[in-house]
Amino acid sequence: MNILKNKKAIIGISAAMVVFAAIIILITGFDGIDSDKIEGTEYAQLTYAPNVPQTIERDHPTKVIVKLETIQVTGRLADGVNYNFWTFGGKVPGEMIRVREGDEVEFHLENSPLCNVPHSIDLHAVSGPGGGAVASQTIPGHSSVFTFKAEHAGLYVYHCATQPVPLHIANGMYGLIYVQPKRNLPAADQEYYIMQSEFYTNGNYGDQGLQDFSLDKALAENPTYVVFNGAVGALTGDNAIHAKVGQTIRLFVGNIGPNLTSSFHIIGVVFNKVYLFGGTEVTQKNVQTVNIPAGGAAVVDFKVDVPGTFAIVDHSIFRAFNKGAVGSLVVTGEQNKDIFSGKQQDNLFYGSNLDKEVQTSTIQSVSDNSSSSGSIEDIIAAGKKVFSTTCFACHQLDAKGVPNLFPPLAGSDFLNANKERAIGIVLHGKNGPVTVNGKNFNNVMPPQPLNDDQIAAVLTYVYHSFGNSGKTVTKDEVAKIRSQKQVSLK
Amino acid sequence: MNFRILNIVILIFAITAGSLAQFKSELEIHSKKILISCGYYVPLFKDDGESSKFFVKSFYLDSKPVSNGEFLEFVKAKPQWRKSKVKRIFADANYLRKWKGDLQLGKDVKAEDPVCNVSWFAANAYCRWAGKRLPTVNEWEYAYSKNFFNHKNELNSGNSFYEWTFDFNRINFQASSVCGGAGASANDPKNYSAFLRFSFRNSLKANYCLNDLGFSCVADSNKIPSEVIYSENY
Amino acid sequence: MKKYLIGFVSVVIVVFAVMIYINSSNKTLIIKKDQNDFVQVNNSKENDKESCCVIELKTSDHSENSIYNLESIWKDQNGNKVELKNFVGKKIILAMIYASCPTVCPVIVSNMKNLELAIPHNELNNYHFVLVSIDPDRDTPEKLNQYAVERNLDAKTWTLLSGSKNDVAELAEMIGFNYKKNANGTFTHSNLITFLDKHGMILNQSENLNQSSKNLLAMLNK
Numbered sequence: 001m002n003i004l005k006n007k008k009a010i011i012g013i014s015a016a017m018v019v020f021a022a023i024i025i026l027i028t029g030f031d032g033i034d035s036d037k038i039e040g041t042e043y044a045q046l047t048y049a050p051n052v053p054q055t056i057e058r059d060h061p062t063k064v065i066v067k068l069e070t071i072q073v074t075g076r077l078a079d080g081v082n083y084n085f086w087t088f089g090g091k092v093p094g095e096m097i098r099v100r101e102g103d104e105v106e107f108h109l110e111n112s113p114l115c116n117v118p119h120s121i122d123l124h125a126v127s128g129p130g131g132g133a134v135a136s137q138t139i140p141g142h143s144s145v146f147t148f149k150a151e152h153a154g155l156y157v158y159h160c161a162t163q164p165v166p167l168h169i170a171n172g173m174y175g176l177i178y179v180q181p182k183r184n185l186p187a188a189d190q191e192y193y194i195m196q197s198e199f200y201t202n203g204n205y206g207d208q209g210l211q212d213f214s215l216d217k218a219l220a221e222n223p224t225y226v227v228f229n230g231a232v233g234a235l236t237g238d239n240a241i242h243a244k245v246g247q248t249i250r251l252f253v254g255n256i257g258p259n260l261t262s263s264f265h266i267i268g269v270v271f272n273k274v275y276l277f278g279g280t281e282v283t284q285k286n287v288q289t290v291n292i293p294a295g296g297a298a299v300v301d302f303k304v305d306v307p308g309t310f311a312i313v314d315h316s317i318f319r320a321f322n323k324g325a326v327g328s329l330v331v332t333g334e335q336n337k338d339i340f341s342g343k344q345q346d347n348l349f350y351g352s353n354l355d356k357e358v359q360t361s362t363i364q365s366v367s368d369n370s371s372s373s374g375s376i377e378d379i380i381a382a383g384k385k386v387f388s389t390t391c392f393a394c395h396q397l398d399a400k401g402v403p404n405l406f407p408p409l410a411g412s413d414f415l416n417a418n419k420e421r422a423i424g425i426v427l428h429g430k431n432g433p434v435t436v437n438g439k440n441f442n443n444v445m446p447p448q449p450l451n452d453d454q455i456a457a458v459l460t461y462v463y464h465s466f467g468n469s470g471k472t473v474t475k476d477e478v479a480k481i482r483s484q485k486q487v488s489l490k
Numbered sequence: 491m492n493f494r495i496l497n498i499v500i501l502i503f504a505i506t507a508g509s510l511a512q513f514k515s516e517l518e519i520h521s522k523k524i525l526i527s528c529g530y531y532v533p534l535f536k537d538d539g540e541s542s543k544f545f546v547k548s549f550y551l552d553s554k555p556v557s558n559g560e561f562l563e564f565v566k567a568k569p570q571w572r573k574s575k576v577k578r579i580f581a582d583a584n585y586l587r588k589w590k591g592d593l594q595l596g597k598d599v600k601a602e603d604p605v606c607n608v609s610w611f612a613a614n615a616y617c618r619w620a621g622k623r624l625p626t627v628n629e630w631e632y633a634y635s636k637n638f639f640n641h642k643n644e645l646n647s648g649n650s651f652y653e654w655t656f657d658f659n660r661i662n663f664q665a666s667s668v669c670g671g672a673g674a675s676a677n678d679p680k681n682y683s684a685f686l687r688f689s690f691r692n693s694l695k696a697n698y699c700l701n702d703l704g705f706s707c708v709a710d711s712n713k714i715p716s717e718v719i720y721s722e723n724y
Numbered sequence: 725m726k727k728y729l730i731g732f733v734s735v736v737i738v739v740f741a742v743m744i745y746i747n748s749s750n751k752t753l754i755i756k757k758d759q760n761d762f763v764q765v766n767n768s769k770e771n772d773k774e775s776c777c778v779i780e781l782k783t784s785d786h787s788e789n790s791i792y793n794l795e796s797i798w799k800d801q802n803g804n805k806v807e808l809k810n811f812v813g814k815k816i817i818l819a820m821i822y823a824s825c826p827t828v829c830p831v832i833v834s835n836m837k838n839l840e841l842a843i844p845h846n847e848l849n850n851y852h853f854v855l856v857s858i859d860p861d862r863d864t865p866e867k868l869n870q871y872a873v874e875r876n877l878d879a880k881t882w883t884l885l886s887g888s889k890n891d892v893a894e895l896a897e898m899i900g901f902n903y904k905k906n907a908n909g910t911f912t913h914s915n916l917i918t919f920l921d922k923h924g925m926i927l928n929q930s931e932n933l934n935q936s937s938k939n940l941l942a943m944l945n946k
Contacts, residue, residue: 116650116702117686118693139693140700141584162693164685215682578788579898610897618890656893660904696897 035060038104043067046095049229050241052191052252053098056180061102064150068095070119070138070160070173071112077199077225078232078324079385080208085230086119086160086171092230093195094158094175096252101153101182106145107132113141119168120144122161124295125152125177133161153181155278155297157254166258170200170218172230174256176297181280188250188301192241196255196262196292196314196325197230198223205323221259226319228312228327235312235327237388243304245333250301254278257294264298265289265315266329268308275299289315304331305339309393330397342405376460376472383461386454391462394445399466405443407436410466419459419471423481426455452478519559519602521552524638525711531632532677534684542677546632550709551625555653556616558589559601561608564616566593571612581609584699604651604704610696613654613705622707624656627691629708631684639706650686654705658691791898792924796891798856801869801884808895808924814852815927815944816920820892820901820913822859823871828915831933833875835940836917840881842937848881851944855884858892858903858911899926919944 041063045053068088075092077083088094099105111119118139122131126148129135135146160173176193200218201211205225217224228235235241243249255262265288274290276283278297290298304310312327313320320326335342374382388397394406401408409415414436415422429447433440450458452475459473528548536542565572572592576585587607590596608616610624617623625633630653633639678684694703787793792809800806817836821829836853843851855877857863863871868884871877877884887895896903903913917940919927928943 113701118689137689137693139690139698140702142698163689164682167682167686215680219680577793579790579793611894614890614894623890657904660902695900696894 036102037061038063038102041065044097044099044105046089046097047193048089048091048095049093049195050192050235050239052096052178052193055184055187055191056098056100058100061100061104063104063106064099065106065108066097066099067108067110068097068121069110069112070115072115074210076231077201077211077227078206081201081203081206081232082210083199083201084171084210086115086117086168086173088121088158088160088173088175092172092174093193093197093254093256094173096175096193097158097177098180099150099177100180101150103150103179104147105150106147107136108143108145109136109138110143111138111140115140117168118162119160119173120162121158123148123156123158123177125150125154125156125158125179127151130161131158137162150179153179153280155179155252155254155275155299157256157295157297159256159295166218167213169256169258170198170213172197174254176252176254178252185250185275185280185299185301187248189247190241190243190249192249192251194228194235194251194253194312194327195230196226196228196253196264198258198260199225199227201225218258223260223319223323226260226314226323226325228325232324233389237328237385237392240309240328240330242330242332245305245307245331245336246303248301248303249329250299252297252299253290253292254297255292255294259294260316260319261294262292263289263315264292264300265313266302267311267313269302269304269310269329271300271302273301275301304329306336307331307333376464379457380461380464382454383457383459384465386450386458387461390448390450391458399462401436403439404441407434407439407441409462409468411468412436415462416469416471419463419473419477420481422459423455423473423478426450426459427478427482452482519557521554521556521560521706523550523709524553525549526551526629526633526636526638529632529636531628531635533628533631534676534678534681534688536675536677544628544632546628548711549625549629550711551629551633551638552622552706552708555604555651555704555706556613557602558595558599558605560620561586561605561616562593562595562601564619568615568619571615576612578697580611580697582697582699584701585609585612587699587701606701606704607699608654608704609699610654610658610694612699614656617705617707620707622709624654624705625708626657627655627660630655630706631687650702652687652690652700652703654703655691658694789926790924791895791920791926794891794894794898796887796894798885798887798891799865801865801872801879803865806883806885811852811854811920812924813922814850815922816852816854816918816924817944818854818856818899818918818920819916820856820858820896820899820903822857822911823863823867824859824909825911828913828933832915832917833877835930835933835935835937837875837877838937839940839944842941851881853877853882855882856892856895857884857886858896858913860886860889860892899929919946 038061042065044064044066046066046068047053069090070086070088071090072084072086073090074082074084085092107121107123109119109121118137120130120133120136120138122133124131126132128148132146132148136144138144156177156179158175158177160168162168174195174197176195200214200222201207201224202214202217203209203211203224211224214224225232229239233239253262253264255264271287271290272285273282274284274287275281276290276298277293278299287300290300292298308331310329310331311320312329314325391409395401395409396406399408399410401410407414414434425445426448430445433442435441448455455478456473456475460471463469463471463473526546526549528546530543531546532543569575570577573586573589574592584607586605588596588599590599595601614624676685694700792812794808796808798806798808817839819829819832819836821832823829833855840848840851840853855868857868863886865886868886872879872882872884895901899916899918901914901916901918903911905911915931915933917930917935919929921927928946930940930943
C-alpha cells in the first residue's frame with residue numbers, strides 16, 4: 001500500500017510533523033543542536049564558599065584553564081580554636097570550579113614552596129588514573145599540568161590524593177567542581193556552595209588554642225568538629241546565605257567526610273527538587289532530608305515563601321548541636337500568613353493524666369573560656385558574637401524584634417531604664433506582659449545558659465549599639481545578680 | 491711572684507677556654523658518627539603482599555644532618571658544586587637558594603644548621619667526597635625507628651625536615667604514592683608519618699632542591715656488636 | 725482514520741530515528757587545540773601573577789642539561805675505559821638492562837635491533853646503541869661481551885657498559901629509570917629506551933614494549 005499517494009495519510013504526516021516540531025522546540029528551547037567543537041580558551045572563574053561561579057552562557061565547549069594552588073595555613077576552626085589547615089587556594093573548602101560539559105580542561109596544580117609535603121588532586125569528574133592524582137603529584141615549589149575532558153555533567157568532589165590520603169583530606173584539602181550540563185538546569189535566582197566536613201583534634205570541642213590532628217579519633221570515626229564550609233560559624237551570622245521570599249534557591253552541597261555520611265536538612269524547608277548524588281536528573285520532588293555520602297554531592301532546589309532565618313543542619317542532630325554542623329539561610333520579604341501563621345494561640349495547659357512529675361531544669365553554666373578580659377572593643381566584639389548566635393533568633397540581627405511577638409532591643413525604653421532588670425532577664429528569663437516603646441508584648445523568654453562574661457559582653461554590646469544608652473555591664477554585676485537568686489522580675 | 495703565678499694561671503685558663511670554645515664550635519658544625527647496631531627493620535610496604543622484614547647491617551650514621559658549614563668546605567674543594575657553577579641537570583634553580591653567594595652563607599644562614607636546597611646529586615657527591623655515602627631507605631628508616639634522629643615529622647605541624655636517601659625512589663616504586671587503598675599493602679597502616687615520608691620521597695626527582703630537604707651521611711661498619719640492640723620475635 | 729494513524733506512526737518512527745542519530749553523533753567530538761590562543765591568554769595573566777615563582781630552566785643550553793655532564797668512567801664489553809662524553813656527535817639509543825634478565829630486557833634489546841635494521845645502512849654511522857648494565861656484580865665486561873656475541877650486536881654500533889653501583893644510580897636518576905633488586909636476584913625495573921641527541925640531551929623516551937621500529941625511528945628523528 002502506497003502511503004504517500006493517499007491524501008489522508010499525507011495530512012496525518014503533516015499534522016504529526018507539526019506536533020513533533022513543536023515538542024522538539026519546546027524541549028530544546030530553540031537551542032537547536034549545540035556545537036561540540038572546542039573553540040577558544042578561557043580561564044575558569046573560581047569562587048570561595050559560599051559563592052558559586054556564574055552560569056556559563058556559552059553554547060559550545062572551550063578550552064578552560066584552571067589554576068589551583070595548594071598551601072598550608074593556620075586558621076580559625078572555631079572561636080579561639082586554630083588548626084594547621086592544608087588547603088586548595090588558602091581556604092577550606094577549596095575554590096569551586098565550574099566548567100561546561102565537553103570542555104577541555106587544562107589543570108595547573110601549583111604546590112606552594114611554603115608547603116612541606118607533596119600534594120595532588122583527584123577530581124571525581126575525571127576519568128583517568130587517580131582522577132588526575134597520578135599526573136598532578138607535586139612537590140613543594142613545583143607545579144604540574146594535566147588535561148582532561150569534562151565528559152560527565154554533574155556536581156563532583158575533588159580532594160588531595162597524596163599519601164597518606166586520609167590525612168590530607170582530614171586537614172582540609174577538598175572542594176567541588178560543577179560540570180554544567182550542555183542543557184543547563186532551569187535557572188535559579190540564588191546559587192550557593194556548601195561543603196560539609198569533619199575535623200579530628202586532640203583537644204575536645206572548644207578547647208582553646210592551636211589543635212593537633214588526632215589519628216586515634218580519626219580511626220575511631222569520632223570527629224571533634226563537623227562543620228559547613230570549614231569552620232564552626234562559617235555559614236552563620238555575617239557568613240549566612242541570603243535570599244528573598246519567593247526566589248528559587250539552588251544549593252550545591254558536597255560532603256567530603258572523611259568518615260561520616262551527611263543527613264543534610266534545612267529546618268523549615270522542603271526541597272522541591274533533588275538531584276541526588278550530584279547527578280543531572282531530578283530524582284525526587286519534595287524531600288525533607290538528603291543523604292550525602294562521604295566523597296559525594298547533591299544539588300537541591302527550593303523556594304521559601306515566608307521570611308525568617310532557616311537553620312541548615314546535618315540532621316544527625318548531635319553533630320549540629322554539639323559539633324558545629326549548623327548554618328543559616330536568611331530570607332527577607334513580606335510575611336505570608338497563608339503559608340505560615342506564626343503562633344495563633346497560647347492557652348494554659350494543666351497537664352494530662354499522664355503527667356505525674358514536673359521536671360525542673362537547672363541553668364547550666366557554660367565553661368569559662370570566652371574572652372574575659374580586654375578592652376571595651378574586645379568585650380563588644382565578644383558580645384556581638386553571643387548576640388548573633390543566641391539573641392538574634394528572636395530579637396533579630398537589627399535588634400528591632402518582631403511586631404507582636406518579640407520586643408525590640410533597639411532604642412528600647414524598657415531596656416535602657418534598668419540595667420539590673422536586664423541582667424536578671426537574661427539570667428532567669430521573662431514570662432508575661434511587658435510594654436516596650438508603647439507596644440504590648442506577652443511572650444516567654446527562656447533563661448539563657450550563658451556565663452557571667454558572656455552576659456556582661458552581650459549586654460554591653462546591646463547597650464552600645466542600636467541607639468541604646470551606652471551603659472557598660474561588668475562580669476561582677478552579673479555575678480552579683482546571679483547570687484541574689486530569683487528576684488522579682490515583674 | 492704571686493703575679494707571675496696568677497698570670498700563668500690566667501694564661502692556662504685562657505688557652506683552655508679558647509680551645510674549648512674552638513672545639514665546641516667545631517662540634518656544632520661537624521657531626522660525630524654514631525654506630526647503629528644491626529637488626530631487623532619492618533618496611534612500610536609489604537613485599538608482594540607478604541609481611542616482610544629486612545636485616546640491616548651495622549653502619550655509622552652522622553649524629554646530625556650535614557651542616558651549611560660542612561657543605562661550604564665541600565664547595566670550596568669542589569668548584570663544580572658552587573651555586574653559580576652547578577649544572578641544571580644536577581640541581582635546579584633553587585640550589586643553595588638561601589646562601590648569599592658561592593662561598594658566603596649570608597647572615598640568615600647559620601653554619602651549624604642543616605644545609606637545605608641541595609639535590610640528590612649534590613648530596614651524593616658530598617658523601618663520596620667525605621669518604622661516606624648516602625643511607626639507603628631501609629637504613630634511614632631503621633635508624634629513625636630507633637630514634638636516632640632528633641627531627642620528627644608531625645602529622646600536620648608547620649615543621650618538617652626530610653633527608654635524601656640513596657635509593658629514595660626505588661623502594662616499592664610500583665606502589666603509587668597517590669593510591670587511596672595503599673593502607674592494605676602496608677605492614678603498619680597506622681604509621682602515617684612513614685606514609686608522609688614515603689610520598690615525599692616518591693615525588694622527588696634527583697635534581698630537585700627543596701627548602702625542607704637535607705641529608706645525613708653514613709659509613710659502613712664491620713663491627714658486629716656483641717649484643718643486638720633490636721630484637722623482635724620473628 | 726486508520727490511514728491518519730499509519731501516517732502518524734510512520735512519522736513517529738522516522739523522528740525517533742533522527743533523534744537517536746543526532747544524539748549519537750553528539751558523542752563523537754572533535755578536539756581542536758588552538759595553541760596560539762592559549763599562549764596569548766596565558767602570558768597576559770602569567771606575567772603579573774607568577775613571575776615570583778617560576779623556576780628558570782636553561783633548557784636551551786646544551787651544556788646544562790646534557791647527561792654527558794656525568795664524569796663517571798665505565799668499561800665497555802672489551803674492558804676498555806669509556807666516558808659517556810665519548811659518544812658526543814652521534815645520536816644515542818640507550819637502554820639500561822641486565823644480562824640475566826629473563827623477560828623484559830631481551831624484548832627491549834630486540835626492539836633496538838629492529839630499529840637498527842630500520843635505519844638506512846649508509847646513515848648508521850650517525851647512530852650508536854648503548855646498553856648499560858644495572859647489575860655490575862654479575863655483568864662483567866666478559867659477560868657483556870658474551871651477551872653481545874650471542875645476540876649479534878656489532879661492536880661498531882653497539883657498546884655495552886658496566887660501572888659502579890653509584891655510577892649506575894646517577895645515570896638512572898638522570899634518565900628517570902627506576903629499578904630495585906629483588907630477593908631472588910632479579911630486578912624490577914622500568915621499560916625504557918632513551919634517545920639522546922648529539923650533545924647528550926634527552927630527545928625522547930619510549931616506555932612501551934610493543935613499539936614498532938617505525939614508531940621508534942620517528943621518536944629518534946623527532
